[in-house]
């Protein structure tokens with residue numbers, strides 16, 4: 001009887017396409033909004049994730065996320081270094097000096113100053129130039145998006161000069177740093193250079209970056225550092241989640257996305273449910289004839305579920321394809337770089353759509369169950 | 379007349395719809411029988427209860443009173459799951475409105491009772507095509523219902539009623555939607571293909587042009603059978 005169910009489903013082309021489209025549309029909206037949400041949330045921790053050569057971030061005990069920093073004391077660095085299990089510990093400066101081009105265009109930046117001798121924390125993936133050249137005097141690395149913001153429409157090229165608080169610096173490399181939450185240019189320089197860019201603010205030791213010795217779990221070491229220094233120490237992963245958690249708790253972003261996602265679900269449910277119910281009602285006479293002939297209720301429920309699931313699955317596949325195309329295009333754009341559709345969200349939306357499909361078919365199933373087979377004589 | 383000649387025996391069958399003020403007594407103690415090897419007609423004015431009676435006989439409606447035997451079984455005593463299987467294997471239906479599935483071909487439509495009973499699609503469609511052949515519609519086996527005339531559609535319905543070789547065939551106004559010529563043709567096929575020694579055919583009709591096909595004619599009036607003629 002399965003082929004009978006599928007024939008019934010697909011014979012009414014208009015309703016069939018309407019149904020599939022409703023499922024596809026809500027799949028697309030869900031995938032789209034959930035992925036963008038996840039991408040934006042991930043951006044809050046992207047500068048932390050970009051540092052691949054340290055496993056632990058040590059900071060002021062009251063720091064809750066990457067951008068909120070309070071300067072540490074130089075003695076703190078020594079204390080961290082003294083903790084058993086620390087392979088190395090280096091300083092990281094973070095400031096927001098304004099960068100100005102010679103033409104006069106300016107922008108606030110995220111400037112990170114890395115340890116002069118080891119350059120721990122510089123972006124290892126360069127699009128142009130090299131991070132080693134940071135050792136040259138008055139040199140900086142800027143990310144591609146920041147470069148394009150400051151030099152719109154101009155080709156990427158090294159050797160240009162930027163002014164950071166009246167200190168001239170030369171661009172020696174262009175990095176592919178992950179997009180930050182706010183679209184500031186990201187500048188890397190040596191610590192000793194970066195402190196000058198900041199101007200009057202003193203004491204700019206924002207983070208101590210720590211690498212655990214071979215065989216020591218970063219989590220354990222982080223707890224040990226906290227215990228013996230009274231500072232806050234987080235592994236890269238923990239710190240990223242701290243940042244995400246901070247934005248989740250303190251901004252309207254989750255609420256906004258929550259609303260869109262809920263609407264996508266409700267619209268999907270309502271439109272698909274309505275269309276499918278109409279479809280069932282229209283075919284009620286056929287179900288009645290089958291019932292009279294002796295098809296059991298269980299079999300009829302199976303047919304209705306198969307119809308809903310088929311439309312749902314095709315809609316989900318189409319919607320996923322639409323979303324994949326969307327993100328494939330979006331990831332080529334500078335502003336939306338790094339926002340992808342993770343497989344986890346594909347799976348979550350798949351599960352959601354399965355539930356939606358099931359709920360959608362319930363009222364139809366009920367209608368078929370209570371149908372009087374004697375009605376086919378009318 | 380021996381008891382086992384009877385495909386259907388109804389004794390004092392009652393059926394009402396609704397309750398209290400709204401109660402309508404549709405069957406008020408019906409005596410009715412249909413014999414194997416015969417074509418039994420049930421005739422009477424519109425609204426007298428014919429459809430209700432055959433729905434009760436078919437097990438699609440439960441009576442409120444009286445006793446009934448169908449092919450030696452008492453449906454009232456059967457569990458509802460058994461009743462569905464009994465209906466699927468032993469009964470064939472022809473409706474006034476054909477009730478074909480519009481998305482299935484003629485052969486697939488005719489195959490539905492076999493499919494419902496778990497017969498594989500290939501075998502079922504093959505048998506259904508053979509039955510269509512017998513009814514002179516073999517060449518239209520792959521047509522959809524909307525590509526067929528009313529008379530042809532009713533012949534497909536007839537094939538569907540016969541394909542699983544049921545012992546009781548129930549037809550409700552099978553010619554009412556057809557013009558005289560097609561009605562006559564369908565009735566002729568029903569008489570020649572459906573009637574068999576081990577099978578009973580019950581036909582509800584008010585089409586007196588086809589009365590000559592009947593072995594017996596039960597006249598129904600206001601929920602009671604008041605006369606039975608034998609041809």
Ligand SMILES: Nc1ncnc2c1ncn2[C@@H]1O[C@H](COP(=O)(O)OP(=O)(O)O)[C@@H](O)[C@H]1O
Pocket residue numbers: 395396402404423424425426427428429430431
């Ligand atoms: N499900 C029902 N609910 C209420 N009344 C019904 C129902 N089915 C039939 N009736 C009533 O029973 C009477 C007999 O109907 P029916 O058996 O269809 O008559 P016939 O087939 O002889 O024209 C009619 O008055 C009809 O309105």
Ligand SMILES: [Mg+2]
Pocket residue numbers: 428429430550
């Ligand atoms: Mg009737």
